[in-house]
Amino acid sequence: MRKWIMVIVAAGILAGIWAMAADKLKDNGKQEASGYAFDGHMSQDTLNRYLSRSVKILNLAFFYEDAEKKREWLRFIANTGAKHIGRAAIIWTDFEADESMFTGAGQMAEAVHAQDPEIILQAAIFETTAESVNDIPIPAWVFEEFELPPEKRNFNYEAMLYHDGRYLDNWGPGKSVPDITQQETQLFFFYRAKRFIDLGYESIHMGQVRLMGEEDIGYAEWNRLLKRIRAYAAEHGRRHNVLLDAHVNEVYDDSPGERSVSSSNANASERKLAFDFVGYPARNKPLPHFPQETKLELNYLDSFYRKTIGGLNPQGWVSSHTPYLIELDNFGGTYGTPGKSDFFLPWGYDEIAWFAHQGDDYRRSWLAYAYDWIRTNDPNGHLQMAAYNTLGNAPVGSNDYYNAITPSKVYPSSFGDEETIKAIWEQSKKxxxxxxxxxxxxxxxxxxxxxxxxxxxxxxxxxxxxxxxxxxxxxxxxxxxxxxxxxxxxxxxxxxxxxxxxxxxxxxxxxxxxxxxxxxxxxxxxxxxxxxxxxxxxxxxxxxxxxxxxxxxxxxxxxxxxxxxxxxxxxxxxxx
CATH class of the missing domain: 2.60.120.260 (Galactose-binding domain-like)
Known part of the structure; x- marks a missing residue:
């Protein structure tokens, strides 16, 4: 009984906090309760504030299964002041774990939002499909959304693929790149987006849009799908909004009836952007004379610094350049010889594996350097802090994942960069x-x-x-x-x-x-x-x-x- 009384009291306190925050919002229609407050479209400043406190905790959803790890990640989020949690719920190709992932995604969302209602959790819908989607039933509401006759069937892996066999088994046997122009792909992607939105996720990363859209002229099919997702979030989303991003820069929405119709020569302010922001790898450059060291550099490889397009943002404001997140990307760990650099592989590793293989002092100093370099060179860019990410085939000792948490009984061999992330974000020194x-x-x-x-x-x-x-x-x-x-x-x-x-x-x-x-x-x-x-x-x-x-x-x-x-x-x- 005593435990239930405590729960009821805590719930009442939380409700009071929500009410106080809501009262503060009502001042001449302006959102003044917090720099992170919004309902419906968010301002440019609000979006940039969220991106400036973004951290990647890969598949946070699955930590609901372990009470101690769940507490540790909730503590990390509160301690660092993170506001946008990247890749918190994902499936790459193992769709047989779909229901377990959605269950965890919902439970972790409830826990995170009970602790801080302003946090945005990001899910991801990647450039993947697999034979295991054949075991996922299609709900009636998916057919209704696309004005199709309801059927009692499961998703169809074969129907999502490029007809010419392109990218078949690209991710392994029975695991391929889907074609966005196939209706089955759109059914599947909308199904996933709606489920994430219903669980309280307010940001969805859409992966390699160009790879899935090689047959999508002018990104027309992509834009149709994104509109469906946005329309659903506007009505049913937790705060009537969803942020959509991808690993792509050039996507405009030039469909008829929009502010612009298809003129690639139009003024940027007359063209509507398809995505709210861009997510992209750091592309850190190895320094040949200084083993294992890297720097960020304008125009190195296909880096994004100062290059994002401008236009009418889906959030309703015009900017000359789209905001973007820079992450230490993972794409397998290493595909070469560690210590010998190659394109996209600093010192033989992918970006996060390179980072994890550095010493403590260098990692922490490099984070401060990279954060400041991006701020200096492009105010539209933000460094997404790495907190938990796979190291692929490049483990560090017993660690298959990079984990920034301060070492503890729960994570005795973690990398311990948590306080550095917190200090960089606080920037209190005058x-x-x-x-x-x-x-x-x-x-x-x-x-x-x-x-x-x-x-x-x-x-x-x-x-x-x-x-x-x-x-x-x-x-x-x-x-x-x-x-x-x-x-x-x-x-x-x-x-x-x-x-x-x-x-x-x-x-x-x-x-x-x-x-x-x-x-x-x-x-x-x-x-x-x-x-x-x-x-x-x-x-x-x-x-x-x-x-x-x-x-x-x-x-x-x-x-x-x-x-x-x-x-x-x-x-x-x-x-x-």
């Missing part, structure tokens, strides 16, 4: 100092391609084991920046410890500063010889031009004539 001892390159913003670690013994350089220098060539450099250079951080000072070759009169470092990483102007720091170490020179800077966020350090043209050791940056926050 000013601070960055110390870079060059143990890795995560604190550097960018460097030219012939910069290397100096190979000479450290005993000739004051015991400093890691020093950057130029291997060859001219105009080699390294760039540092203040944190959050998209608007909040400016440099207030720096100290650079360096070693200069006495036998080379050109051995000196040159400095340049910039507010935008585009236009740099020369800067002359103070320079003095170190008192305790021979050949060591200390450069110090301050009193920069207003708005300085970047400092470029250029090496002399003579290879190895100067080495950079420890770098200290001082920064402070300013209002945007």
């Amino acid at each position: 000013s601070g100092t960055i110390e870079d001892e060059l143990k890795d390159l995560t604190r550097t913003y960018r460097l030219s391609r012939r910069v290397i670690y100096d190979p000479r013994p450290s005993d000739s350089f004051g015991g400093d084991e890691k020093r950057l220098t130029n291997e060859s060539g001219k105009n080699e450099y390294v760039i540092y920046k203040a944190p959050f250079a998209s608007g909040k951080g400016v440099l207030s000072g720096f100290t650079v410890e360096a070693w200069l070759a006495e036998s080379d009169p050109s051995a000196d470092l040159r400095f340049y500063v910039s507010a935008d990483d585009d236009s740099y102007e020369p800067y002359t720091p103070d320079k003095k010889a170190a008192e305790s170490t021979e050949n060591k020179t200390i450069y110090t800077g301050g009193s920069f031009p207003k708005g300085t966020k970047y400092v470029k350090i250029r090496f002399p043209d003579s290879p190895g004539a100067a080495q950079i050791g420890r770098v200290t940056l001082n920064y402070e926050s300013i209002d945007e």
Whole structure:
């Protein structure tokens, strides 16, 4: 009896919280209770807030089966402040587990929303079908939605496939890529979307839309399906909305009756977008001179940075570029030789496997670097934090999954990046100092391609084991920046410890500063010889031009004539 009284009291408290939140919404029709509040279409700012707190917990739905793991993930979500939970409910090709997945998806949704009603849970409908769909009955409401005569039958795997045999068994025997122009595929996808929406899911990732739509001229069939899903969510969704995204950039809705009709030359604001946002891999670039290290880079491979299309968003507002999430993608673990990079395989791994195979300090520092790099280079982009994801055929010790949770009795061998994710999202510091001892390159913003670690013994350089220098060539450099250079951080000072070759009169470092990483102007720091170490020179800077966020350090043209050791940056926050 006592337990039931506690449950009733808790339910009453929760209902009161909901009521208070609802009352706060009623202020001249504006949503002021929270930056995450919405009912129906959401504003651009609200969507970006959700994406800025997105974390990927692959198949969170299945943790309902283990009470301790369920509690741990609820604790993780609350502790980090996550607001958008990516891939929380999915099936890849094992549709025989469909009902178990839907059961878990519903139970986890109830638990998550009881803890935080504002959280958006994302499900996924991937570019997969399998023979096991033949065992899934088709409810009458699926036929009704498509104005078809009701039948008592199951879904038909064969009827979802490309007629020419394209991508047959692409994912293994009896597991293929479906064709979106086949009505059976649309029946199946709507069935899944409706079930997710009924369970409280407000975001659905649609996978590789282009792969499934190779016969879909102008994405016409895709748009018909997406409209059905949106219409159902508008009437029956938890907050009368569903966010739809995919691994694709160029999809407009040019169907008749929409704001635009099919003119690819139309102004972006006159074209309606099919998806609310884009989800895409990071495409981190391996650095050949620095084993296992990677950087993000504009225009590397097929990366999305600064490239999303603009138009009328399905949420009702116009933007010049669609918001997007960047994830550390999984696609098998490794298909090459670990340690040897190939296209899309940094150091021989897929993105999440590469990340998981790094040491603790590097992983955590790289997350902060990547988060800041994306914010700096494109305000439309957001880093989706990895929390739980498969490592495919590249396990780390006993771990087949990357798991960010702080190690505990439940997860004794997890990777422990939870507090780093929380700290990155909080961003509470108004000013601070960055110390870079060059143990890795995560604190550097960018460097030219012939910069290397100096190979000479450290005993000739004051015991400093890691020093950057130029291997060859001219105009080699390294760039540092203040944190959050998209608007909040400016440099207030720096100290650079360096070693200069006495036998080379050109051995000196040159400095340049910039507010935008585009236009740099020369800067002359103070320079003095170190008192305790021979050949060591200390450069110090301050009193920069207003708005300085970047400092470029250029090496002399003579290879190895100067080495950079420890770098200290001082920064402070300013209002945007």
